[in-house]
Amino acid sequence: MSLAKIQEPPERGLILLVGPPGAGKSTFCHQVVLNSIAADRPVIFVTTEQSAPDIISLLRERGLGEPTPGLVSFVDAFSETVGVETPERPDTICANCVDLNSISIATTRLQEKMGPKGILLAFDSLTSPYLFSGAEVTKFVRLFLSKFAAEGNSVLALMDEGCGKEEDLGAMMSVADGILRMEIQEGLRIVNVVKHPKVSPTRVEVPTEPERVELKPTISFDPSVMRQMVRWFLQGSEAALRGEVGDFVNLFWPNLAHWSGMLWDPKRFATMIYGLNKEDAAELREQIRYFPWQFRLMVKFFWPKNPNKVKDMKKVVSRWKGALRERSGILEYLEDISKSDEHYIRVHESSDCWGLENIGATIASHLPPFFAGICKALGKEERDWNAIETKCIGLGDPYCEWKVVPGEIDELRDCVEKDRAVVERIHERLLEHLTGFLVEGRPLVERPRLGSDVHLHVAFHAMGFPHLAGERYRMAQRMGGAKSGREVSKRLMEAGIKEDDAISRVIEFMNYCKVGKVTLGETIRIKENCESLRSKLFTTIREPSCYFTTGFLNGLFSAVKNQHVREIRCMAAGDPYCEWEII
Amino acid sequence: MVDYVPTGIPGVDKILGGQGFPRGHSILICGGPGSGKTTFAIQFLFNGATEFGESGLYITLDEDPEDVKKNMSKFGWDLDKLEEKKKLAFINVSPVRVTPTEKAGLVQLGMKEFKLIKLLEAIRTGIGEIQAKRIVIDPITIFTLQYPDEVERIYAMRDLIADFRKTGCTNLLISELRGTGLEREHQFEEYLAQGVILLRTVMKEDKLSRMFQVEKMRGLEVDNQPRPYSITNSGIEVYPTLTVFK
Numbered sequence: 123m124s125l126a127k128i129q130e131p132p133e134r135g136l137i138l139l140v141g142p143p144g145a146g147k148s149t150f151c152h153q154v155v156l157n158s159i160a161a162d163r164p165v166i167f168v169t170t171e172q173s174a175p176d177i178i179s180l181l182r183e184r185g186l187g188e189p190t191p192g193l194v195s196f197v198d199a200f201s202e203t204v205g206v207e208t209p210e211r212p213d214t215i216c217a218n219c220v221d222l223n224s225i226s227i228a229t230t231r232l233q234e235k236m237g238p239k240g241i242l243l244a245f246d247s248l249t250s251p252y253l254f255s256g257a258e259v260t261k262f263v264r265l266f267l268s269k270f271a272a273e274g275n276s277v278l279a280l281m282d283e284g285c286g287k288e289e290d291l292g293a294m295m296s297v298a299d300g301i302l303r304m305e306i307q308e309g310l311r312i313v314n315v316v317k318h319p320k321v322s323p324t325r326v327e328v329p330t331e332p333e334r335v336e337l338k339p340t341i342s343f344d345p346s347v348m349r350q351m352v353r354w355f356l357q358g359s360e361a362a363l364r365g366e367v368g369d370f371v372n373l374f375w376p377n378l379a380h381w382s383g384m385l386w387d388p389k390r391f392a393t394m395i396y397g398l399n400k401e402d403a404a405e406l407r408e409q410i411r412y413f414p415w416q417f418r419l420m421v422k423f424f425w426p427k428n429p430n431k432v433k434d435m436k437k438v439v440s441r442w443k444g445a446l447r448e449r450s451g452i453l454e455y456l457e458d459i460s461k462s463d464e465h466y467i468r469v470h471e472s473s474d475c476w477g478l479e480n481i482g483a484t485i486a487s488h489l490p491p492f493f494a495g496i497c498k499a500l501g502k503e504e505r506d507w508n509a510i511e512t513k514c515i516g517l518g519d520p521y522c523e524w525k526v527v528p529g530e531i532d533e534l535r536d537c538v539e540k541d542r543a544v545v546e547r548i549h550e551r552l553l554e555h556l557t558g559f560l561v562e563g564r565p566l567v568e569r570p571r572l573g574s575d576v577h578l579h580v581a582f583h584a585m586g587f588p589h590l591a592g593e594r595y596r597m598a599q600r601m602g603g604a605k606s607g608r609e610v611s612k613r614l615m616e617a618g619i620k621e622d623d624a625i626s627r628v629i630e631f632m633n634y635c636k637v638g639k640v641t642l643g644e645t646i647r648i649k650e651n652c653e654s655l656r657s658k659l660f661t662t663i664r665e666p667s668c669y670f671t672t673g674f675l676n677g678l679f680s681a682v683k684n685q686h687v688r689e690i691r692c693m694a695a696g697d698p699y700c701e702w703e704i705i
Numbered sequence: 706m707v708d709y710v711p712t713g714i715p716g717v718d719k720i721l722g723g724q725g726f727p728r729g730h731s732i733l734i735c736g737g738p739g740s741g742k743t744t745f746a747i748q749f750l751f752n753g754a755t756e757f758g759e760s761g762l763y764i765t766l767d768e769d770p771e772d773v774k775k776n777m778s779k780f781g782w783d784l785d786k787l788e789e790k791k792k793l794a795f796i797n798v799s800p801v802r803v804t805p806t807e808k809a810g811l812v813q814l815g816m817k818e819f820k821l822i823k824l825l826e827a828i829r830t831g832i833g834e835i836q837a838k839r840i841v842i843d844p845i846t847i848f849t850l851q852y853p854d855e856v857e858r859i860y861a862m863r864d865l866i867a868d869f870r871k872t873g874c875t876n877l878l879i880s881e882l883r884g885t886g887l888e889r890e891h892q893f894e895e896y897l898a899q900g901v902i903l904l905r906t907v908m909k910e911d912k913l914s915r916m917f918q919v920e921k922m923r924g925l926e927v928d929n930q931p932r933p934y935s936i937t938n939s940g941i942e943v944y945p946t947l948t949v950f951k
Binding site for chain 2: 223
């Protein structure tokens with residue numbers, strides 16, 4: 123039983139989340155809200171202990187981004203109650219904690235705007251109204267919240283334990299369809315599922331969010347996986363990791379995933395990917411022990427020890443067959459302009475940048491930090507290296523170039539972090555390509571020498587490892603995926619393509635891209651999905667982790683058919699394939 | 706066959722059995738100060754004129770019609786325009802606030818002459834002018850005060866209602882609510898009118914909470930439960946599915 127499962131709001135029902143103050147109820151609630159938004163399900167957030175803008179910034183911290191307007195609305199029952207001025211917002215109706223009627227009226231008015239059913243109502247928390255109205259709140263739970271849930275909505279209501287009479291809390295619990303009790307034991311946060319419409323009673327530990335990107339706790343190098351990777355690497359096997367679909371993916375899909383995630387958090391998401399790609403490469407020494415002895419020997423004797431020297435770096439780049447083999451680009455070391463501790467590498471047909479000519483920014487996210495990591499790993503002395511793109515297809519250059527130097531680069535941050543406008547432009551361009559492909563059958567992307575496919579390894583890097591970097595990045599990919607799915611559908615509809623046709627075209631596109639082997643029946647099934655394969659092969663994550671795929675399918679189904687999808691099986695959770703039910 | 710007059714006020718028709726007021730009935734709207742009685746009445750006339758093709762007559766016994774119009778402009782209702790198009794007429798029969806230079810209505814009456822017959826005359830003239838189907842008298846309290854004797858008062862009120870019946874117009878009689886609490890004595894108008902709507906306000910801590918209740922509506926299956934309502938920037942809105950919490 124994973125935490126993720128109880129943080130998915132059920133379709134309908136009233137869940138009461140109780141626990142002492144500080145047990146993590148609000149954090150839990152925020153996550154449920156984000157999951158709902160990511161699934162394109164509208165949310166009404168009733169806040170009684172913080173103002174709506176405060177909640178919005180907390181949700182942003184955790185990856186809210188810019189959800190579709192109208193998807194999340196607030197009943198601010200805090201500001202007026204305590205007399206705090208808050209700017210008027212179109213998504214917020216004020217109410218007063220003292221008067222339960224004002225809360226029910228505000229909620230009803232929002233419900234009228236959003237539609238009668240399928241809403242998640244998050245109520246954080248009942249404690250304040252209880253302090254004003256006492257037992258009347260139990261009546262409110264029964265006659266308003268429970269009724270709201272019975273109309274086909276989901277309600278998550280929080281209540282502090284120990285702030286009121288036992289019998290009142292008991293009365294509230296008796297009407298709830300589910301009860302979750304949170305507690306702290308020896309510094310650990312625990313959720314006890316006392317009663318739940320979907321989950322049998324259990325006890326789940328809540329992990330604390332990592333403060334920064336930590337590679338080691340979750341990344342794992344399974345020796346057999348590594349051997350498979352090496353088999354591909356050394357022998358060029360085409361289907362070492364995916365027996366059915368093969369190990370190559372159309373570069374369009376990982377790039378769409380990458381820029382959809384970026385759309386959500388163009389600054390921190392970009393820094394995260396840079397950091398991860400660099401750290402991953404810097405782990406080379408660690409990883410090398412999984413390689414066969416011949417390879418280890420080769421590295422030991424023939425690889426340069428001083429990446430700072432021009433001739434050594436030239437060797438590294440020229441021997442680095444990986445880029446060519448994984449089709450991420452054709453590398454060329456620029457000996458003429460490089461000097462000690464300052465290397466210039468040119469790459470032709472970079473998979474990160476292809477199709478995004480002249481977009482007005484540098485784009486490469488994989489190879490530059492990767493080479494910085496390689497330099498860090500190879501060097502005898504412990505030195506940090508960084509790489510910055512100086513020329514890029516995205517800037518209108520015919521190829522990309524980057525500079526690799528030890529230590530910090532002042533402009534690096536500005537270069538890696540993207541402006542929202544740039545990301546929107548890139549996303550727009552990708553959607554244009556995709557619409558052209560889906561509607562008019564125009565080719566997606568095709569590089570003259572390297573073709574359209576890249577190895578899974580490149581796809582993994584382009585998509586990043588959001589699950590390693592905490593909830594925020596999972597949200598980024600889910601929400602970005604949802605946006606892409608929705609936008610594509612909108613365009614298909616505008617082009618006059620009918621519902622079922624639109625969906626089958628998109629499924630066909632996913633198969634064309636070799637995302638996995640996608641079949642649509644009562645459910646959607648993807649065998650060998652590249653996204654969950656990434657988690658399965660390289661991490662210790664053992665829970666559903668098709669963040670982008672789920673978001674994308676959800677956006678598609680909600681825009682085309684007003685339906686939602688929910689991942690019920692996932693390769694990363696140990697299932698033989700990934701599967702989504704359509705609800 | 707009974708014909709119904711929809712109010713068009715959000716939530717209200719649903720409470721009135723999904724229909725509206727029975728045509729030709731006199732409905733008493735009782736509410737405390739600031740409860741939105743006038744807003745309710747104007748909204749009834751405005752919706753009648755704009756949505757249901759029924760002209761309306763607003764007879765004020767207390768306030769200057771210009772003040773009423775000014776107050777109502779915040780809801781975005783262009784009453785002047787409706788008046789121009791003869792969809793709406795305001796008649797000032799205020800017994801105390803008549804100034805000689807004012808030309809506020811069709812008929813002006815002085816304090817002493819203000820009796821039932823004059824009021825009826827004013828109403829008939831108004832109906833004739835614009836073919837009114839909906840009438841509001843705001844507030845009826847002033848009219849009843851003209852009759853210090855209780856028996857006379859009841860007769861006058863009964864005659865007024867009987868006369869309204871003859872005109873075929875649906876009318877709202879606005880009255881101050883005596884006693885805002887949940888326990889209160891019934892006012893005699895309530896017995897005479899065919900329908901009674903209560904707009905009540907309850908103070909809790911320093912927060913006002915409003916409830917709408919159809920106390921009586923002859924000839925109609927209605928929801929008699931108190932329901933919360935609010936005065937939004939587009940007028941009165943009643944929430945027929947919500948329960949009132951104390």
